[in-house]
Amino acid sequence: MNGRTNEHRIALFLDFENLVTNTGISASNFDLQPSLDRLLEKGKVVFRRAYCDWSRFSDAKIGLHRFGVELIDVPPSTRAGKNGADMRLVIDALELCYARESIDTFVIASGDSDFCPLAYKLRENGRTVIGLAVKESTSPLFVNACDEFIYLRTRQRSEKGDKEKGRHGAAEEAGHGKRARHGRESTGRGSKAEGDKAASGSGGKAHAKSDVPQIAREVVQNLLARATGPVNPSLIKETIVRKEPDFDESEYGFATFAKLLAALEQEGVLRRIQQGRQWYVVGPDADLGGGDSKAESKGKKPSRARAEEEDELESYPDPEEDDAL
Numbered sequence: 150m151n152g153r154t155n156e157h158r159i160a161l162f163l164d165f166e167n168l169v170t171n172t173g174i175s176a177s178n179f180d181l182q183p184s185l186d187r188l189l190e191k192g193k194v195v196f197r198r199a200y201c202d203w204s205r206f207s208d209a210k211i212g213l214h215r216f217g218v219e220l221i222d223v224p225p226s227t228r229a230g231k232n233g234a235d236m237r238l239v240i241d242a243l244e245l246c247y248a249r250e251s252i253d254t255f256v257i258a259s260g261d262s263d264f265c266p267l268a269y270k271l272r273e274n275g276r277t278v279i280g281l282a283v284k285e286s287t288s289p290l291f292v293n294a295c296d297e298f299i300y301l302r303t304r305q306r307s308e309k310g311d312k313e314k315g316r317h318g319a320a321e322e323a324g325h326g327k328r329a330r331h332g333r334e335s336t337g338r339g340s341k342a343e344g345d346k347a348a349s350g351s352g353g354k355a356h357a358k359s360d361v362p363q364i365a366r367e368v369v370q371n372l373l374a375r376a377t378g379p380v381n382p383s384l385i386k387e388t389i390v391r392k393e394p395d396f397d398e399s400e401y402g403f404a405t406f407a408k409l410l411a412a413l414e415q416e417g418v419l420r421r422i423q424q425g426r427q428w429y430v431v432g433p434d435a436d437l438g439g440g441d442s443k444a445e446s447k448g449k450k451p452s453r454a455r456a457e458e459e460d461e462l463e464s465y466p467d468p469e470e471d472d473a474l
Contacts, residue, residue, distance in 0.1 A: 157192025157277075158252045160245055162238050163199035163218070164259035165206060172260075172283040174301065176209040181216050184281055187299055188256060196245065196252065200234040239267050246274055253277060257295070260287030268294040280394070298395035360402050361412050364393055369410075369419055369430070379422060379429035382410060 169176050188194050197218040202225050203210060213220060221241075223234040242255060255271050257264050260282035268278045268291070280287070280295035292298045368388050372380055386406050389396050403409040410430065413419050419430050 157254050159188055159192050159194045159254040159256060160196035160242070160249075160252050161188065161194055161198070161218075161256045162242055162258065163197075164234060164238055164257070164261065164264075165199045165201040165209065166234060167259040167261050167286075168282065168301070169206065169209070172286045172301075174283060176206040179209050179212060181213065181218070184258075184299060184301060185216060188279075192254060198238075198241065200238045202234075235261065235263055239264070242267060243270065246271055246276060254279060256281055258282065260291060262288035262290040265290055265294040272296065284395075292395050295394045297390050300395065300397070361409065361416065362396075362401050364396070365389055365398075365409060366413065366416075366418060368392065369413055373419060373430070373432045376432075379424065379431050382406065382428060382430055385410075385430065 165176075165179075168174060169179055185194065197216065198221055199213055199218050200221045200223055203220055203222045204224075210220060221234075221237060223237055238257075238259075242257070245252060246255070253275075254277045256279045257268065258281040260280075268280075271278050277297075278295045280291055280298040282291075282298075282301060284300045287298075287300075365385075369385055372385060372388065398406050398409045401409070403412070407428075410419065410421060414421055417433050420433050420435060422429055422431055
């Protein structure tokens with residue numbers, strides 16, 4: 150489309166009442182920063198609006214204003230006791246879709262399945278749709294209607310996760326000390342952790358296989374089976390997200406997608422190679438005909454061949470330089 154650039158231009162629409170009603174997030178502790186950081190990694194957020202009856206959620210106004218969010222006040226209906234925030238959000242999103250071709254990504258912050266038709270229409274018009282909501286209060290229908298889904302984390306869940314992580318680390322340290330004193334007399338969780346660690350040290354295949362999601366394994370195998378050359382890791386991630394919009398490698402214990410690929414490499418599903426500054430993925434038995442990883446595995450002989458190639462390059466200068474002279 151006209152006016153498009155390589156940088157994504159994002160419109161953010163928040164159904165605020167849906168995000169703070171029975172979700173574990175209150176208006177006073179609603180924090181948009183983590184979600185906004187995720188979106189800014191994808192492009193520039195040029196449009197930000199939040200819809201609700203703001204007389205009920207006045208505690209959130211200052212925080213949202215700080216992030217440049219325009220607050221649209223939608224009073225409740227006197228008859229049904231409901232407001233028209235959903236309808237107003239849909240109308241504004243469709244109007245923006247048809248009026249601004251430069252905006253290619255729409256973020257709908259809500260877990261309500263009523264927004265499925267909006268998501269379908271936006272995708273029909275060539276826009277990328279990202280959902281944003283709390284996992285426990287999100288309809289699976291809306292998740293599947295989006296191209297990608299990002300889950301908000303409640304403060305209680307985050308604190309609980311940190312405490313459990315701290316307890317696990319303390320227990321692991323205590324287990325190491327007990328094993329150091331008593332050798333093999335330690336039993337229960339300590340012995341299991343020791344066995345898992347030993348398996349990881351001997352190649353890590355058992356641990357990686359239990360953590361790697363099946364969808365990632367299937368997508369990698371299918372892409373490599375059809376590929377005629379090295380595959381960019383970003384293509385693998387995009388394919389997984391298309392099949393499972395709420396996919397997040399951190400939920401499976403991987404800090405980054407690259408670490409998930411490393412686990413698949415330990416399983417023997419793929420092999421990672423470096424070409425210049427970019428990493429690519431190939432099949433485990435791929436013959437690259439003189440690639441970097443192949444050269445490293447053969448020792449000195451490829452080094453001599455590379456030196457001969459460098460000598461040939463020195464012996465035959467660039468013809469353009471000769472013409473210039």
